[in-house]
Amino acid sequence: MKKTTIYDIAKELNITAATVSRALNNNPRISEDTKKLVQETAQRLNYKQNRVAQALKSGKSNNVGVVVPYINRNFFSNIIRGIEEELNPKGYHVIISQTHEKANKEIDIVQNLLNAQVDGILISISRQTSSDEHFVQVLEKNVPLIFFDRKKEIKGGSSVTLDDFDGAYQATKHLIEQGCQKIAHMTIDLSLLIYQNRLAGYKKALTDHGMTFKPEYVIGLQSEIVAGKDAAQKLMELPEPPDAIFSSTDLGALGAIQYLKEIGLKIPDDFCVVGFSNEPFTQFMELPITSVDQAPLTMGKTAAKVFLEQMDSEGVKIEKNVVLNPTLEIRKSSLKKGK
Amino acid sequence: MKKTTIYDIAKELNITAATVSRALNNNPRISEDTKKLVQETAQRLNYKQNRVAQALKSGKSNNVGVVVPYINRNFFSNIIRGIEEELNPKGYHVIISQTHEKANKEIDIVQNLLNAQVDGILISISRQTSSDEHFVQVLEKNVPLIFFDRKKEIKGGSSVTLDDFDGAYQATKHLIEQGCQKIAHMTIDLSLLIYQNRLAGYKKALTDHGMTFKPEYVIGLQSEIVAGKDAAQKLMELPEPPDAIFSSTDLGALGAIQYLKEIGLKIPDDFCVVGFSNEPFTQFMELPITSVDQAPLTMGKTAAKVFLEQMDSEGVKIEKNVVLNPTLEIRKSSLKKGK
Numbered sequence: 001m002k003k004t005t006i007y008d009i010a011k012e013l014n015i016t017a018a019t020v021s022r023a024l025n026n027n028p029r030i031s032e033d034t035k036k037l038v039q040e041t042a043q044r045l046n047y048k049q050n051r052v053a054q055a056l057k058s059g060k061s062n063n064v065g066v067v068v069p070y071i072n073r074n075f076f077s078n079i080i081r082g083i084e085e086e087l088n089p090k091g092y093h094v095i096i097s098q099t100h101e102k103a104n105k106e107i108d109i110v111q112n113l114l115n116a117q118v119d120g121i122l123i124s125i126s127r128q129t130s131s132d133e134h135f136v137q138v139l140e141k142n143v144p145l146i147f148f149d150r151k152k153e154i155k156g157g158s159s160v161t162l163d164d165f166d167g168a169y170q171a172t173k174h175l176i177e178q179g180c181q182k183i184a185h186m187t188i189d190l191s192l193l194i195y196q197n198r199l200a201g202y203k204k205a206l207t208d209h210g211m212t213f214k215p216e217y218v219i220g221l222q223s224e225i226v227a228g229k230d231a232a233q234k235l236m237e238l239p240e241p242p243d244a245i246f247s248s249t250d251l252g253a254l255g256a257i258q259y260l261k262e263i264g265l266k267i268p269d270d271f272c273v274v275g276f277s278n279e280p281f282t283q284f285m286e287l288p289i290t291s292v293d294q295a296p297l298t299m300g301k302t303a304a305k306v307f308l309e310q311m312d313s314e315g316v317k318i319e320k321n322v323v324l325n326p327t328l329e330i331r332k333s334s335l336k337k338g339k
Numbered sequence: 340m341k342k343t344t345i346y347d348i349a350k351e352l353n354i355t356a357a358t359v360s361r362a363l364n365n366n367p368r369i370s371e372d373t374k375k376l377v378q379e380t381a382q383r384l385n386y387k388q389n390r391v392a393q394a395l396k397s398g399k400s401n402n403v404g405v406v407v408p409y410i411n412r413n414f415f416s417n418i419i420r421g422i423e424e425e426l427n428p429k430g431y432h433v434i435i436s437q438t439h440e441k442a443n444k445e446i447d448i449v450q451n452l453l454n455a456q457v458d459g460i461l462i463s464i465s466r467q468t469s470s471d472e473h474f475v476q477v478l479e480k481n482v483p484l485i486f487f488d489r490k491k492e493i494k495g496g497s498s499v500t501l502d503d504f505d506g507a508y509q510a511t512k513h514l515i516e517q518g519c520q521k522i523a524h525m526t527i528d529l530s531l532l533i534y535q536n537r538l539a540g541y542k543k544a545l546t547d548h549g550m551t552f553k554p555e556y557v558i559g560l561q562s563e564i565v566a567g568k569d570a571a572q573k574l575m576e577l578p579e580p581p582d583a584i585f586s587s588t589d590l591g592a593l594g595a596i597q598y599l600k601e602i603g604l605k606i607p608d609d610f611c612v613v614g615f616s617n618e619p620f621t622q623f624m625e626l627p628i629t630s631v632d633q634a635p636l637t638m639g640k641t642a643a644k645v646f647l648e649q650m651d652s653e654g655v656k657i658e659k660n661v662v663l664n665p666t667l668e669i670r671k672s673s674l675k676k677g678k
Contacts, residue, residue: 063455071419071435077411084437088444093451096410096435098423105427112432116402116455225623254623284564284593286625 004047012041063093064307065113067123069101069150074279075296076124079148082300083122090308092119103128110134120144120307125152127189144310148303149294150194158310158320160303164194167292167326168201171246171274174290174328176209178336180244180272184217184235186228186252198248198276217242221252228255236263243271244334250275250282253289257333272334288331295324343386351380402432403646404452406462408440408489413618414635415463418487421639422461429647431458442467449473459483459646464491466528483649487642488633489533497649497659499642503533506631506665507540510585510613513629513667515548517675519583519611523556523574525567525591537587537615556581560591567594575602582610583673589614589621592628596672611673627670634663 006020013020015034023030023038041047066083068076084094095118099106106126111134113121121138124147132152138145139156147159175183185202187195203213216238221227228251235242236259247253253275257267265271267287275282278293306320345363349356354373362369362377369377380386405422407415423433434457438445445465450473452460460477463486471491477484478495486498514522524541526534542552555577560566567590574581575598586592592614596606604610606626614621617632645659 061455063451070416071410072413072416074411077409080410080437084439093448094436096437097433098419098435100423109432112402116400258623281620281623284597284620 004042004045006047008045009038009041009047012045013037060119061117062091063095063116063118065095065097065109065116065118065121065123067097067099067106067109067113067121069099069124069126071096071098073277075149075277075294078296079124079300079303082297082302083304084300085297086301086304086308099126101127103130107131107134110138114138114141114143118143119311120146122146122148122303122307124148124150127192144307146303146306146310148299150192156317156319158306158318160299160306160322160324162194162294162299162324162326164197164326165201165204167276167294167328168198168246168248169205170201170326170328171276171290171292172202172205173209174330175244175246175272175274175334176205176211178244178268178272178334181211182214182217182240182242183211183244183246184219184242186231186245186247186249186256187218187220188222188248188252190220195248202246221249225251225255225258228252229259230255232256232259236260244273245271246274246276248276250277250279250289250291253291253333254281254285257287257289268332268334268336272336274328274334278329282329282331287333290331290334291329293327293329295326299324343381343384345386347384348377348380348386351384352376399458400456401430402434402455402457404434404436404448404455404457404460404462406436406438406445406448406452406460408438408463408465410435410437412616414488414616414633417635418463418639418642421636421641422643423639424636425640425643425647438465440466442469446470446473449477453477453480453482457482458650459485461485461487461642461646463487463489466531483646485642485645485649487638489531495656495658497645497657499638499645499661499663501533501633501638501663501665503536503665504540504543506615506633506667507537507585507587508544509540509665509667510615510629510631511541511544512548513669514583514585514611514613514673515544515550517583517607517611517673520550521553521556521579521581522550522583522585523558523581525570525584525586525588525595526557526559527561527587527591529559534587541585560588564590564594564597567591568598569594571595571598575599583612584610585613585615587615589616589618589628589630592630592672593620593624596626596628607671607673607675611675613667613673617668621668621670626672629670629673630668632666632668634665638663 006017009020010017020038023035064087066080087094097109103126106129132154135152135154145157147157149161151159151161187199189195206213219231221231245256253273257273260271275289275291278291282289282291302322310318345356345359348359359377362374403426405419426433436448442465445468471493474491474493484496486496488500490498490500526538528534545552558570560570584595592612596612599610614628614630617630621628621630641661649657
């Protein structure tokens, strides 16, 4: 079946294609009578206006770009679900892209989204991202930019983040309350604000409870099980090994638990472990892992609401920063008997 | 900074904007000298052609739409990784959308991708999908359509699928070889071809080894842990309960294992369990779960290659159907001691 074009409508009405085009785009130079006639004929001939062409004219595509480091992290996929739950009922399409933690890919994706004329960009930046030029570009085009979880401090950008300091503080305080005396901290990448804040929360909880911060108890790793095992091994080989680990990642916590079991330690009796992110597997392990829940669904919904607010406030620039509170989910890996 | 437009170039060269536009779009009515002059001036003034406008003219956006039921299933996210690994180096952007297994959302997404003028659509259909009108539309617009894993039989559509029959056959044969006599099968949704094929492979393995197929040993469930628990309970309450389960899903297998342990059965000594998908958690459980690996990375790369082949063969329509072989990853949940 051949698609109806503006030329078919023009022929039908014996007017020029340019007039049809102007009528369809509500040009004031065209009379109301002609507009009505063109509309009716377009409908009768089943004419569908090209949405990209429409977007070019109206500047609105109804697409929203969501950019995350990895789509398959439970945390990020739940945020996306939250965004979709808010935006789909309002007629927006959510287009997802992943950076694989690469700055170049992030820049490329953001430029592609701008070219595709998305109505807004919701993004959690990659670990590598250092420049902010691509974000400046977004704001210069008046496209709403909302960071979630991992943000770049930039004028005009809004954000929805988690109180990582508080999450780490809660986790560390909980370990102290369980009677742990020597609490180590596994971190990921201290160039990212979220990990800096978790380290700071950990330190503060220690000093608030009269415990000394020991730099040798802070160990960096990649977010993988094997790295968690290696890190735990290094910690246990210290002259004075720790009796608890607060890990900035659940996979790191899992790796640590695997190593600690291998060397014959009983968890939680001999050693307590707490993770961060509340990944689903932390619940269904034989030894369920205590973890900090990051409220991803709420984070996604909130980021979407901030976007909608910006779309509704034409002409007015809004910069909004929302900080959500984490919840510590206490499970067997850190709950000593009789406590 | 104001963006350079074709009007700026026109003013600079004292020619009309229409001439500039034609020159930039390589219109044969414009002389080579003028084209060269316009190109140079455009470059000097840092003019950037609107990619959407370009797409409208050339019909090529360099965007490829990938549609999956859920982005956070390890299987689908690995397929997407495979697609990106093939397409990104060729200059394509991969735009991801998820249907949440809803047919309406799938139709909506496909239409949005067509409107956004993607160069191709790679899709794994939702469980609900019954009509194929939206796919006919894609093919009518000459947009390459490649199904992966879950396909719709449609003329002109290509596909990359897994030999699900063989995967189920291998899994069931393995259980028989372990000495299991009464093998049950947990399935998901028999309206989908993949689950039909797995059921067929299970049946064939039974009859090939002189065992009787018992309809009461086939039980349907949702892909969740709790549903796996419930299904296992129902199976164990049969007058003649099974001694093994081949589950079409890993989460179902995990739920079954949890229930079987609760009622005091020893796995694999008393009861063997095999899953399907080789989700990462199957490896790092305390009791690692045997599962059928679906080669998602290869599936993604192959789907991308089929797309590239179609892009390279202008004018010629290619319909290609590739079937990949699964691998059974044997682990503790089905490996009896002394075998």
